[in-house]
Amino acid sequence: MGQITVKLIQTPDDIRDMARGAVFLGAGGGGDPQIGELFLHNQLTHGRTPNVVTADALDDDAFVISIAGIGAPTVLVEYLVSETHLLDLLKKAEAFFGKTIDALISAEIGGANSMFPLALSALTGLPVVDADGMGRAFPHLEMTTFSVYGAKATPAIVTDELGNIVTLDVLTDRLAEETLRPVVGALGAMVFSAIYPMSGKFVKDHAVHGSVSQSLAIGRCIRQGREASEDVFATLLEYLNRPVDDRHAILLFDGKVIDVSHETRDGWHWGKVTLKPLDNGPDEFEIEIQNEYIIARKNGQPAALVPELITVLDRETAEPLTGEMLRYGLRVKVLGYSSAPIMRRPECLEVWGPKAFGLDMEFKPIVA
Amino acid sequence: MGQITVKLIQTPDDIRDMARGAVFLGAGGGGDPQIGELFLHNQLTHGRTPNVVTADALDDDAFVISIAGIGAPTVLVEYLVSETHLLDLLKKAEAFFGKTIDALISAEIGGANSMFPLALSALTGLPVVDADGMGRAFPHLEMTTFSVYGAKATPAIVTDELGNIVTLDVLTDRLAEETLRPVVGALGAMVFSAIYPMSGKFVKDHAVHGSVSQSLAIGRCIRQGREASEDVFATLLEYLNRPVDDRHAILLFDGKVIDVSHETRDGWHWGKVTLKPLDNGPDEFEIEIQNEYIIARKNGQPAALVPELITVLDRETAEPLTGEMLRYGLRVKVLGYSSAPIMRRPECLEVWGPKAFGLDMEFKPIVA
Numbered sequence: 079m080g081q082i083t084v085k086l087i088q089t090p091d092d093i094r095d096m097a098r099g100a101v102f103l104g105a106g107g108g109g110d111p112q113i114g115e116l117f118l119h120n121q122l123t124h125g126r127t128p129n130v131v132t133a134d135a136l137d138d139d140a141f142v143i144s145i146a147g148i149g150a151p152t153v154l155v156e157y158l159v160s161e162t163h164l165l166d167l168l169k170k171a172e173a174f175f176g177k178t179i180d181a182l183i184s185a186e187i188g189g190a191n192s193m194f195p196l197a198l199s200a201l202t203g204l205p206v207v208d209a210d211g212m213g214r215a216f217p218h219l220e221m222t223t224f225s226v227y228g229a230k231a232t233p234a235i236v237t238d239e240l241g242n243i244v245t246l247d248v249l250t251d252r253l254a255e256e257t258l259r260p261v262v263g264a265l266g267a268m269v270f271s272a273i274y275p276m277s278g279k280f281v282k283d284h285a286v287h288g289s290v291s292q293s294l295a296i297g298r299c300i301r302q303g304r305e306a307s308e309d310v311f312a313t314l315l316e317y318l319n320r321p322v323d324d325r326h327a328i329l330l331f332d333g334k335v336i337d338v339s340h341e342t343r344d345g346w347h348w349g350k351v352t353l354k355p356l357d358n359g360p361d362e363f364e365i366e367i368q369n370e371y372i373i374a375r376k377n378g379q380p381a382a383l384v385p386e387l388i389t390v391l392d393r394e395t396a397e398p399l400t401g402e403m404l405r406y407g408l409r410v411k412v413l414g415y416s417s418a419p420i421m422r423r424p425e426c427l428e429v430w431g432p433k434a435f436g437l438d439m440e441f442k443p444i445v446a
Numbered sequence: 447m448g449q450i451t452v453k454l455i456q457t458p459d460d461i462r463d464m465a466r467g468a469v470f471l472g473a474g475g476g477g478d479p480q481i482g483e484l485f486l487h488n489q490l491t492h493g494r495t496p497n498v499v500t501a502d503a504l505d506d507d508a509f510v511i512s513i514a515g516i517g518a519p520t521v522l523v524e525y526l527v528s529e530t531h532l533l534d535l536l537k538k539a540e541a542f543f544g545k546t547i548d549a550l551i552s553a554e555i556g557g558a559n560s561m562f563p564l565a566l567s568a569l570t571g572l573p574v575v576d577a578d579g580m581g582r583a584f585p586h587l588e589m590t591t592f593s594v595y596g597a598k599a600t601p602a603i604v605t606d607e608l609g610n611i612v613t614l615d616v617l618t619d620r621l622a623e624e625t626l627r628p629v630v631g632a633l634g635a636m637v638f639s640a641i642y643p644m645s646g647k648f649v650k651d652h653a654v655h656g657s658v659s660q661s662l663a664i665g666r667c668i669r670q671g672r673e674a675s676e677d678v679f680a681t682l683l684e685y686l687n688r689p690v691d692d693r694h695a696i697l698l699f700d701g702k703v704i705d706v707s708h709e710t711r712d713g714w715h716w717g718k719v720t721l722k723p724l725d726n727g728p729d730e731f732e733i734e735i736q737n738e739y740i741i742a743r744k745n746g747q748p749a750a751l752v753p754e755l756i757t758v759l760d761r762e763t764a765e766p767l768t769g770e771m772l773r774y775g776l777r778v779k780v781l782g783y784s785s786a787p788i789m790r791r792p793e794c795l796e797v798w799g800p801k802a803f804g805l806d807m808e809f810k811p812i813v814a
Contacts, residue, residue, distance in 0.1 A: 240617055241617060242614075242616040242617055242621065242625075243613075243614070243615040243616070244612065244613065244614050244615075244616070245611075247610070247611040247612075248610040248633075249609060253610065253633070256632040257610075257628075257629050257632040257633065260629065260631070260632065261625050261628065261629060263628070264621065264625040264628065265621070
């Protein structure tokens with residue numbers, strides 16, 4: 079199977095592929111894209127599809143904004159998205175920022191927030207930039223290339239389905255995080271934000287590029303691998319390892335889940351997953367969850383480390399699984415996949431390297 | 447001593463009187479007015495005094511807003527107020543509301559928030575309405591006559607000293623409370639708000655009138671009572687009981703503090719104060735604190751009940767004491783004083799009667 083060419087999200091398969099790829103890139107977190115997926119399917123039945131463009135297509139002075147659902151992943155899945163709410167957010171955001179929004183972007187391509195800019199694009203025709211701020215999922219607002227390179231999450235506006243509006247303009251994205259989190263808790267319902275106001279030039283210079291099409295391609299690759307009755311993992315690894323960028327994918331472990339602990343604390347999902355080989359061999363594999371999979375250890379030794387992506391997939395279908403989906407007895411394969419090169423720069427690793435997650439170790443990239 | 451005529455706050459004594467009266471009306475809570483008092487003293491040295499007007503002076507379509515510090519009383523006292531911050535809040539509030547602010551008002555005359563509209567008035571010349579939203583202090587945003595009669599706390603804007611800005615436009619004042627409280631916690635510093643946007647007509651119809659001049663008069667009465675070497679409590683009770691309104695003041699207890707429990711939980715001040723007579727006679731008197739003194743019991747029987755004001759004063763100087771000032775051994779007199787008549791209407795008692803504070807009993811007014 080050769081290179082997969084991705085253009086647009088135009089069919090039910092494309093939407094499913096996009097969502098599947100977003101779970102893969104979510105690296106265990108980011109929330110379930112299903113509500114966004116259902117929304118896009120519904121738009122498609124009305125002939126409306128999102129309009130994805132590369133960052134090159136933006137004017138330097140274009141006004142670009144992220145559209146994101148905010149809340150712990152466990153909350154996100156319980157609510158549906160309404161057209162009215164998304165359109166109302168757009169209208170209120172333009173009033174708040176005092177200018178017309180030219181393009182939308184995901185701050186986080188991994189998980190649920192991959193879908194909401196696409197949903198609003200389908201509704202309005204506004205372009206979605208084929209890029210995001212991390213090429214994966216992360217638990218904090220300051221963990222975006224946008225933040226590292228000088229754009230801020232705020233000024234930002236958040237609205238809920240009921241008509242409540244909160245705006246923020248705070249000095250740091252860490253403070254935005256600390257302020258927004260309890261606000262979302264108080265509002266209680268599905269909260270959407272227009273956040274990370276940026277110029278077209280800034281997005282061109284500092285986003286993680288190609289991540290929408292990558293998400294779509296990963297999802298498509300898995301589907302096509304299944305349909306061709308090939309070894310879907312061989313297909314997927316071949317695709318991820320194609321020599322177009324400095325990224326590598328490797329099989330970290332093949333086995334079954336023998337223990338899972340989950341805990342929701344302060345709105346975050348913490349957990350640990352333990353795996354053994356199917357033949358009950360002596361190897362032990364462990365994955366630690368802080369919303370996302372942040373470290374995988376094989377027999378006690380680090381096998382992959384944040385920000386490299388650790389992804390757990392069903393070992394038959396290669397369906398990517400979020401941390402919350404992991405249950406005793408599941409048979410899975412675990413892949414390690416390089417983060418985007420920009421994500422491994424020293425200034426970036428300061429914000430989301432192992433130490434940022436309380437791990438007392440240096441970053442080590444995944445190598446082929 | 448006859449009726450006290452109050453015009454303006456123009457001397458150091460006036461400022462001290464105003465603050466003293468605000469502690470009296472704070473009924474144990476509302477925070478220490480000292481920071482606002484210091485600020486007003488400083489303005490006075492520059493020849494600037496606040497401009498207090500009666501509600502009659504407002505145009506019906508005047509745009510009136512409350513200026514309030516937000517946070518638990520224990521936090522309020524730790525920070526100073528800067529001119530820059532107050533002026534910046536005014537500027538940002540006018541931009542947020544999209545109109546010129548014509549007059550300021552306290553939402554809560556009891557405690558610290560009596561002073562901030564006066565402070566901003568001294569700085570800008572903007573008039574402060576001689577009125578507030580409760581004639582005392584209360585712990586929640588929805589506990590104002592403004593809220594009961596259909597004005598809302600939001601849209602509102604909050605800012606801190608560092609330049610952080612949060613705006614809120616939420617459906618209920620209860621939700622405003624639940625949203626603002628953690629935001630203030632996250633910001634951490636002194637947070638001011640422009641809140642309860644109202645028309646002049648609304649303020650005329652639904653505010654608790656005369657509460658600024660009342661606060662000043664109570665403070666002045668106590669000072670003048672001391673200076674005249676009269677029985678200051680007799681002077682104060684005579685003043686409070688003058689037959690100008692349906693309000694009565696009585697001495698509830700005279701004794702010493704024998705036990706105090708304080709607890710700060712979820713940003714609120716909870717506590718219980720136990721008093722005995724100076725001669726260790728058999729009577730026992732107990733006051734329950736939920737930020738404010740909400741119920742006084744003598745020998746187990748209710749002696750005064752929220753929203754009637756319970757005030758604890760030093761038994762020599764008649765200096766009013768907040769709940770946080772109460773310590774073992776203090777010799778005090780406890781007064782009960784009727785709340786403003788508007789505060790005792792049935793629709794009001796639903797929001798701040800005994801049941802709203804978890805007391806399973808009917809309201810009983812203080813009688814002469």
